[in-house]
Amino acid sequence: xxxxDEPAAEPRKRGRPxxxxxxxxxxxIVEVAGxxxxxxxxxxxxxxxxxxxxxxxxxxxxxxxxxxxxLFAAVVGAHRRLMLDLPRPVEDISIAASxxxxxxxxxxxxxxxxxxxxLQLVFREAAQFPELxxxxxxxxxxxxxxxxxxxxxxxxxxGRLTLDDTASGARMLMDxxxxxxxxxxxxxxxxxxxxxxxxxxxxxxxxFAAGVGAA
Numbered sequence: 001x002x003x004x005d006e007p008a009a010e011p012r013k014r015g016r017p018x019x020x021x022x023x024x025x026x027x028x029i030v031e032v033a034g035x036x037x038x039x040x041x042x043x044x045x046x047x048x049x050x051x052x053x054x055x056x057x058x059x060x061x062x063x064x065x066x067x068x069x070x071l072f073a074a075v076v077g078a079h080r081r082l083m084l085d086l087p088r089p090v091e092d093i094s095i096a097a098s099x100x101x102x103x104x105x106x107x108x109x110x111x112x113x114x115x116x117x118x119l120q121l122v123f124r125e126a127a128q129f130p131e132l133x134x135x136x137x138x139x140x141x142x143x144x145x146x147x148x149x150x151x152x153x154x155x156x157x158x159g160r161l162t163l164d165d166t167a168s169g170a171r172m173l174m175d176x177x178x179x180x181x182x183x184x185x186x187x188x189x190x191x192x193x194x195x196x197x198x199x200x201x202x203x204x205x206x207x208f209a210a211g212v213g214a215a
Contacts, residue, residue, distance in 0.1 A: 026064050026074070029054045034075045038117040042072065042125045042132060069131065075118075076139040082107075082115045083140060083178065086147040090154075095161055095214035099205045102151070103177045105198055112194075116181055145170045161212040169212065176204040 032054040036045050047068055051061045065071040085102050100106070107115065126133045148170035155161050163169045180190075180201050191197035208214075 022064060025056065025060065027078075029056065029061060029064065030071070030074045030078050033071050034079065034114065034118065037072065037075060038114070038121050041121065042068075042129055047071065069135070072132065073135045073139050076136055079115070079118055080140050080144055082111065082118075084144045084148060084174075086144070086151055088151075094209075095155060095212075096205050096209040099173070099209065100202065102148070103173075103201065103205070105201050105205075109194070112181075119178060119181060141174070145174055148173065155214075159215075161209075161214045163212045169208075173205075173208055176208070177201055180204060 029050065033045075033050045036050050036053060039045075040049065045068070047061055047065075048058060050071065051058045054061070061071075065074065082104075085104055088102065091098050091101070104111075122132050122136050145167070149166045152161070152163060152166040152169050156163055156166065180197065191200070
């Protein structure tokens, strides 16, 4: 019987390289935009610079963000977790120790520089661009403050602190801690070194904890 030649196996076609999702692109652009805003300031930053440094086209950027203001709002939202580590599980440690973790007092130097630089950007340019403060309040501060107020309410219900108005307490804490992290005059002028800054932040927390009779 004559043998029948088997058809040669077709070479495997290479699949198309995986295209990153819009979510991945968005996260990457937001990360780059945060650095651009801190480096050039809000006024000096453009969507063209962000697109170039992110390695995407302006068309792609505008598909995800309609304006520089919307992009800034996204950066604020992404930085929210750098401000407060909330929500978080219940911890069997003192209120003061928990607050140090919530405000990430011992954050590594690179992340701390990102956080401080971004706060200073907003405070520095708020007079020229008051909408920056509005965005920071709407996208960052208000949500973070509510998370902190909820956390304080939970600790109060456990009998671990006494505080008649947890929303006011959350505002007080954030004013003290974030003001110390990103002082208007700049961290270099306010704090000769990180150790002095950390000591100040811990002192703020200790005073608050003592004031509410925290356990």
